[in-house]
Amino acid sequence: MKNKIFITGMAAFMLAGIFFTTGCGKKESTPGNHFVYNDTTYSLSQGLLATENILDSFYVYSVGMLSSDFNVVWKADNPMVIDSITGQGEALVFNLAGKSKDGIEDGTYEAAVSLKKNYDLPVPFTWLYGVTLINYTEINDQEFGRKILLTGGTIKVKNLGNNKYEFTFDITSKENKKLTGYFKATFKPYKIEVTTLNNKMAHNCGIIRFI
DSSP states (O other), X not given: OOOOEEEEOTTOOOOOOSSOOOOOXXXXXXXXXXXXXXXXXXXXXXXXXXXXXXXXXXXXXXXXXXXXXXXXXXXXXXXXXEEEEEEOEEEEEEEEEESOTTSOOSEEEEEOOOOOSTTOOOOSSEEEEEEEEEEEEEETTEEEEEEEEEEEEEXXXXXXXXXXXXXXXXXXXXXXXXXXXXXXXXXEEOBOOGGGOOSHHHHTSSEEEEO
């Protein structure tokens, strides 16, 4: 019997808006961890990673890369679970499909073909449900800034061990614009608990549901 799988927006990080600082993108001459979109360079500094075992030897890795403007709040009774994400800034969020329980495998991940049915699974070494957030925040349930869907291109990954990864991006958006970038950091592992997340950005950070 096929499992029905809803991978709902690993793509849309959100915020509980109240207190925010501006995180507009700034051009950099020698950027480190960053992405470039529409000729503007945006800095990234934080990495989040959740791993979900979908079927035998099949995994989905929910990856989030955030600018320093965001503050990740962890649950007091479980430091592996995100309680909320606050602030205003930039982020890249996407799912990778793979076969290893020991983390994301080295390789080039192609954009997944659109899944036609809710029980379809992406092919290993593909990525799906990508989004970039630019100068993004939420105040009183209203979103501000840009949320751009990512639909094509490649993500190259190098696993450096101990939750440290190197990513190189050459992808395109739904608006048919190029996004390139680079990110190398140690990622903070987290567990997904859909019912306990209390803010939209955290709730959409890599949610995977099974029915």
